[in-house]
Amino acid sequence: MSIETPMQFAPRGTLMIQGTTSDAGKSTLVAGLCRLARRGGMRVAPFKPQNMALNSAVTVDGGEIGRAQALQAIAAGVDAEIDFNPVLLKPTSDRGAQVIIHGHAHANLDARAYHAFKTVAFDAVLASYARLQQRFDAIIVEGAGSPAEVNLRDRDIANMGFAERVDCPVVLVADIDRGGVFAHLLGTLACLSETERARIRGFVINRFRGDISLLQPGLDWLEARTGKPVLGVVPYLHGLTLDAEDMLPSQLHTRGDSAEVLKVIVPALPRISNHTDFDALRAHPQVDFSYVRAGTAPPPADLIVLPGSKSVQRDLAWLRENGWDRAIDRHLRYGGKVLGICGGMQMLGRTVDDPEGFEGPAGCVRGLGLLDLDTTLTADKLLDNVTGRLTLSGGPAPVRGYEIHMGRTTGAALTRPAVMLDGERPDGAISADNQIAATYLHGIFDTPEACAALLGWAGLREAVALDYPALREASLDRLADTLAQSLDLDALGAMFA
Secondary structure, eight states, X not given: OOOOOOSOOOOOEEEEEEESSTTSSHHHHHHHHHXXXXXXXXXXXXXXXXXXXXXXXXXXXXXXXXXXXXXXXXXXXXXXXXXXXXXXXXXXXXXXXXXXXXXXXXXEEEHHHHHXXXXXXXXXXXXXXXXXXXXXXXXXXXXXXXXXXXXXXXTOOSSHHHHHHHTOOEEEEEEGGGSXXXXXXXXXXXXXXXXXXXXEEEEEEEEEOSOHHHHHHHHHHHHHHHSOOEEEEEEOOTTXXXXXXXXXXXXXXXXXXXXXXXXXXXXXXXXXXXXGGGHHHHTOTTEEEEEEOTTSOOOOOSEEEEOEESSXXXXXXXXXXXXXXXXXXXXXXTTOEEEEETHXXXXXXXXXXXXXXXXXXXXXXXXXXXXXXXXXXXXXXXXXXXXXXXXXXXXXXXEEEEEEEEEEEESGGGGSOSEEETTTEEESEEOTTSSEEEESOBTTTTSHHHHXXXXXXXXXXXXXXXXXXXXXXXXXXXXXXXXXXXXXXXXXXXXXX
């Protein structure tokens, strides 16, 4: 396999990236290809027909899409919009999810009910795709999970069902780092129909470590066995700073390289949402950061952050089952700081009431009682990209972020807001003793000045203003540079149709 990098990657039409498994690298590959197409002067759109994720973003047109598609939009140099991800599923339990259609909540459905609903969802997918075709030179589509899930073939809208309907070519990506890459590729082909197999035009092997000359005999065998080309082998890229689609990072603990570090811990809630809030902390040179899983006692820390949750009442119960209520009380007695973000803010209050059962069984539960707040979940979801300033001690700091929540919160604690949004709208709360802060604002650590101010509030002297968006941009460029060296972009560009 010989690859010569072209001067530019300027595709026109549509290409779909599917994977042999979840987390094979589809989202990352699409992001890198979007950046390369943008460099080639193309107006390119990312597209994922159906996504299942609890990490989401607010679009420029006031809707909600998967976080991965928002990242891909950044790579493409365009504003995120609802048509990039027309169907988003946000799990509320092992069997049910909130169904987001064209950026807005449609219903809470269990798996069987959603399967029946797919014909309606597919109409939304096709409408979005048609609109994108009118406005963009190229569309790079990301599949979901694996096309080999034969039990889901009926009414499939996420993988081959979409590709067959719109007649687009497919590239199949596999992760060699987890082992069994040739079995994954051949096994996936074996599970497809004859027309679906013909639709796959080539393979990409992802996350390779080692001497590629030792892999070459396997690549030759794969091409001879399948009659399909290996379009490239992408090396394992360490240290990329990119928003995760859904799963928590495999590395739960990161430690900065500074002499003085602030220790931050976050409970790994079963239904944690928008944990991308903490990517800037994980990359910060002065932060020792840990996600703490079930069954592990919360370790000593300077700052405890309660994250967002798709099922606040259930995750509150999980916190108590794992001793976090007692750990937080002890932490505060010794002078530690606590920050609640979105669902975490709701947990810090006196009550969380879900009268209609939007996130689980209907009813009102007792919160941690650390702030004078009460929250009621309502059918309408607030979605907004906002700017403002922090009101923490040490002076105001500019902040930019987004709101995604169904709860409406009231209480005396709101008279001491943590953030003043543009238009002088107050958000969140700060306790009278300055130990507890809460906000509905996601992405609060991404703004360099706000990140430094929050770390200073939590006890870090001379906190560095880490520019997370700049790190993300550098990672996207590094990813694109690597793909340009690793893939046959001439062959890939010719596959778009």
